[in-house]
Structure formats: structure tokens, C-alpha cells
Amino acid sequence: RASEPSGRIAQVRTQRASGQPTPSSTSRRQVPLAALIASSFAAVALAAPSRPSQASSGKYPVEAAESIMAKKAHGTCVASPQDSIRYGASGEKANNIACYNRDYAERAGYFLQTSWLKDVREAGVTTYYDVVTGKPLFRAPVGRSFDDFERESKVHGWPSFRDEEVVWENVRSIGDGETVSVDGTHLGHNLPDGKGNRYCINLVSIAGNPV
Numbered sequence: 001r002a003s004e005p006s007g008r009i010a011q012v013r014t015q016r017a018s019g020q021p022t023p024s025s026t027s028r029r030q031v032p033l034a035a036l037i038a039s040s041f042a043a044v045a046l047a048a049p050s051r052p053s054q055a056s057s058g059k060y061p062v063e064a065a066e067s068i069m070a071k072k073a074h075g076t077c078v079a080s081p082q083d084s085i086r087y088g089a090s091g092e093k094a095n096n097i098a099c100y101n102r103d104y105a106e107r108a109g110y111f112l113q114t115s116w117l118k119d120v121r122e123a124g125v126t127t128y129y130d131v132v133t134g135k136p137l138f139r140a141p142v143g144r145s146f147d148d149f150e151r152e153s154k155v156h157g158w159p160s161f162r163d164e165e166v167v168w169e170n171v172r173s174i175g176d177g178e179t180v181s182v183d184g185t186h187l188g189h190n191l192p193d194g195k196g197n198r199y200c201i202n203l204v205s206i207a208g209n210p211v
Contacts, residue, residue, distance in 0.1 A: 061163070063172065066174060069102065078133065080095060082132070082209055085208060088115045089203055098185045098187075098205040099186070112154075116159075129208035130183065133185070133208070135167075137187065143164050152198075158188060159200075160200055161198070163197050187205045188201035
């Protein structure tokens, strides 16, 4: 079972409800994202100027209102996850993380228990699809080698994408850094570092098949 929300998560939820800006969220089951968030934000503060909003500057991420995650037919999702998903990932975990969750993540390093890296290593650029709708969400690696993509993902514990690897037609960011699909699938969080935006994404949320 998932652990109870920490004091940090309670603070995030309180701030959300009151309309205050929030730090990014904390992860599920084992490894909290709080430490990653703190270090990431510190790096950005030291290495980069404040980022203007996408609407005014044309820069990423493309932002959306909180209403994009309103209750739908299946939690925040328009339907339940696909019956058979890629990489040997858990359908139950996909359902819990993608559709009935805003504040938690799969266990850090979970993808090492799947066939993900083996399946995509020789494929060149791989497209990753929404586990619910089958829409393309990410393509990677773009602008770097597979080894660099793998290394960064392993260091942080989750598949980690950069701006140029996001299919922005189908992906949005909410004010606290939560990264979601346009259909309400929870994907992960944007945890910027000294190189820019880094989208730390749950594998189960992007292990769908194209439709």
C-alpha cells in the first residue's frame, strides 16, 4: 500500500486549494521526490534566469489550467488504461498512477524491473504513448545519444525527457510542475535542472500502444 501523504504533500494540497503556488509533489511508495525537487530548483535558481510563461514567450512547457485534471469517466482519465501495455509494465500500477493520483509516483528505478531499456535500446528514436488514449506523448532520444538518455534516467530514477522530446500537442504542465496529458492522464513532474526543463515521467503512464 502507498504510504500516507507526508506533511509536504499536505502543504501542497492546502496550497492548491487556496490557489497559492506550490512546490512539486512527492513520490509514491518508497522514494520521495522532495529532495530531487529541492536540489533541482536550487540548481535552476543559480544557473538560469526566471522562465517567462509559455503564453507570453512561446517557450516550454505548455501550460494548462488545473481544470484539465477534473474528474472524468475514470478518475482524471477519459477511460481506463489499455488492457495490454508495453515493456512488461504493470497495468494495475498504471491505473493507480495515471488515473487516480496527483501526488505520487511509481517507485524510483521501477523501470529496471521491466524490459523497457532492452526493448528500446536498438530502436533509435522511440515514441512513447499515453497508456489510456494511445496518443504520442514523448519521442526520445532527440538531440542526444541513447546512452545520455539512459544515464540521466538512471540517475534520477525515472525516464527523463527534455523539451525537444515532448509531443506538445498532447502534453501539458500545471503550475506546480505536474506533467499531464491533454486528456487528464497523470504523467509525472517537471523538475528543472541547470540544463533546463526535465520531465520526470512514470513509465507506466507512457507504456501505451498507438491507436
